[in-house]
Amino acid sequence: MASGPPCAAPGGSPPPGAAPRRRDVGWLGFAPFGVYVLLFLAVPGVVAIASGFFDANGRFTLGNFATLVDSTILTDFVNSIWLSAVSALISAVLGVLVCWALTAARPDGVVRAIVDSASSVFAQFGGVMLAFAWIATIGQNALVPVIVKAITGIDINGNGPLLYSVTGLLFPYVYFGLPLMVLSFMPAMDGLRPQWGEAVATLGGTRLAYWLRVGVPVLAPAFFGSLILLFANAFSSYATAAALISQGGIIPLAIKQQLTSETIVGVANTAGVLALGMVVIMAVLMSLYSLLESRTRRWQR
Amino acid sequence: MTTAAAARVADSVEPRTSGRRPRRSRFGAVPSSTTGTIVLVVIGALFAIPIVALGWFTFTTASTGAFTLSHYAALFDPAQASNYSELFAGIGNSLILAVIVVAIVLVLLLPAMLLAELRFPRAHRVLEFVCLIPITVPTIVLVVGFVPVYQVVQSVLGSDPWTLSFAIGVIVLPYAYRPIQANIGVLNLTTLTEAARSLGASWPVAVWRVVLPNLRRGLLSACLLTISVVLGEFTIANFLGQNTFQTALLLLQQTDPYISAFFAVVSLLFVFALLVVISTAGSIGRPRRKRKS
Incomplete structure (x- = not known):
């Protein structure tokens, strides 16, 4: 050192x-x-x-990187990226809707305080507990699957418990992704000046014209920036998945498996390779984010 | 007629600040309050369902799903107290950790931030960069490094749960840094301390009686956020094999999911209430987050 x-x-x-x-x-x-x-x-x-x-004996090696072409690990990386991308996209689109609805509320009012606080709880505090909530909601004996089955005839847990699969993780991931979108996108939404709307109206523009010519261009960098943040957050999240899935399936769980496995010597070093893989992906994402962030700030001064 | 017209003009000129929205010709981004309410209610309801389901779950029996209070009775039954001793030990550990991590924020982070603000403005960027690293580097990656580091830490300090506070303190940095920096940003601390100094205050007195009182709100937010992050921390405790609130909850979930669900609901509501307090107390005179640099 x-x-x-x-x-x-x-x-x-x-x-x-x-x-x-x-x-x-x-x-x-x-x-x-x-x-x-x-x-x-x-x-x-x-x-x-x-x-x-390094290998288990402390000698320098590049051999650990062979893990990256291991089919299980590759699947885990693909799963992680897929899960993060889909959940981020769903969260971002719905989150924009919430932010838009929130602009009708007073910025220093009670509604905003409640939504902000609830968003913080879901986005940052929940982890394990949100997993419990989803078990109680769409787990094996929960009420929602019963109702869904009665109405549509589809058993969502038909192919084994949905929540304990990587696809099922989408539910809790959107559940903490959407609130994070509200937290990170709301400042940009607040940055839309009322005067711009007035200017468009004065020039005879419709609301559609306002959105196409002003709203979307101004908000686009913030949207993509937040999308990246959501992806990064989902990608690095561990607690919720750990509470639901005991086996691997996504990269954070694979790291856990590698670190706690006592049967194979030197696997702690494999965890290091996986960690490096995550850091590389995160570094790319975060540099993109800071680029978009500096474009977003222009409208918030 | 004139007052009504004036009101309408006022409405259309400043659609944000007036309570009512202009009815007929809306423009700009703001939705009608009906649309806004509908969206918020629908998504709010979707978000409430899992929490309500979790709460309802604590009142049901395992076999039939019928209503029961027996799980709560078990919680207060001395004969079954040993089932929950791990959980209460975990809660105790988490509370101790919360206190130590708050101390880390106040004793290590805060002085560095004040020093950067008052004496070394160029240190700002370094400090901000350092404090935001834990967002960029996933906790799970840091944990891979914490495992060997803690083999050393444990040989020096022992393996008591409180030693986790050093690792969790790092995770907390972004959450503590932002509210304090936001508060520092709206004050002119240099002028304030120069005024105090020219009136004869020594540096410690100026900091204690002028700077800190002005930072009360930022410090309060930072401390409450820190507490909520510590109570919700799972990854580090899980990897380093310590018993904290979250790990105990997960363990208890396998033997008594009802009580574990009960504590989950209670703590979610508790932290929610904590944050409502921060944001309502903070919104008086505090600029909203958009002005945060």
Whole structure:
């Protein structure tokens, strides 16, 4: 591990005006936080990724990367990407609808406070508990499948319990994806100035013209940015899936399997490869996100 | 007639701020309040169904699905207390963790943020970058690194549940950073502290009596969000084999899903109430999130 300065400390970038002697002392104020972040963020992050490059005896190897062409792991990656993409798309479209409906409510009113809070609970707190809720809703003996079967004659748990399959994960994933969409897209929706609507109306434009010429172009970067965020969130989510599926099926569960398996030696290093795979995908997504984010901000000043 | 016309003009000029929407010629993005209400009610109902189903589930018997209160009776039955001891231990552990993680936020993160704001403006970007990393790097990836790191930590500090707080503190950084930074952003802390200093206050006094009181709202949000994240944390505890609220819930779900469902509903509602408090208390005089940088 490199023993450079903690990354929170602004090495070599002192404020130009400050007196040099005092600056050197004040600098140390970053040390506690810097050391903490170094030990518990930088070190684990580096260890996680680096572990993929070593074998069980600590020798450098690229052999672990053979896992990436293993058919189970490939299926898991495909499942993860598919599940994240579909759930993100459904969540995003419905989320836009909610945001649009919310613009009719006062920004500092009770409705907004309730929707914001509920969204935070579902998007960030739920995890395991949302999985329970879905078991109680569409699990084996729950009420909804019974009603659906009575009305349409389709047994949604006919091919084995739906909720315990990767497809079934779509339900809880949309359940925490849509609220995240509301949280991340609402600021952009708030950024639509009423004056723009007035301007279009003054020029004789219809509401359709407003949406096509103003609304959609202004909101598009925010929409795709949020879509990426939703994908990333679903892709990295672990708790809900772990509470529902004990076997593998998506990448976070595969990592769990690799890390806790005691029968095969050196599989912890395979987890490192999978972690690296996730980081690469996340890095691509997040750089796209920050690109779109900077375009979105233009309209929110 | 004139007042009605004036009202209509006022309505159409400022459709956002008036309570009523203009009836006839709507324009712009805002839906009619009927459409808005319908959308919100329908999606709200869809979101309520699983929670209601979960609540209802705690009142049903396993075999027939008939109404019963026996699961709640079991919760207060001393003879069955041992069934739930793990859960209560997990809740206790999570509460201890919440306290320590809040302390980490206040003792480690907050001073660094204030230092960056008051003395080293260029450190801002580094600090923001660091605090947002845990969003970009999935917890599950960090956990792959935490497992070997904690083999060292446990040999130094022991393997008590509270040691998890260091790992969870990292996950919490984005949630703690944002509300505090949003609050700092709307204040001019440099001017405030310079004023305090020119009136003779020392640095500690200026921070304690001028800066911190002004940051009360951001700090409150940060602490409450931190608590909700810690109580909801599952991944790290699961991988490092510690008993916390979430892992205990999952374990209990296999033996007594009813009580586990009950605690799930209660904690969801509790955190919801917590957040409603934040957002209603915070909205007075606080700019909405769109102004957050």
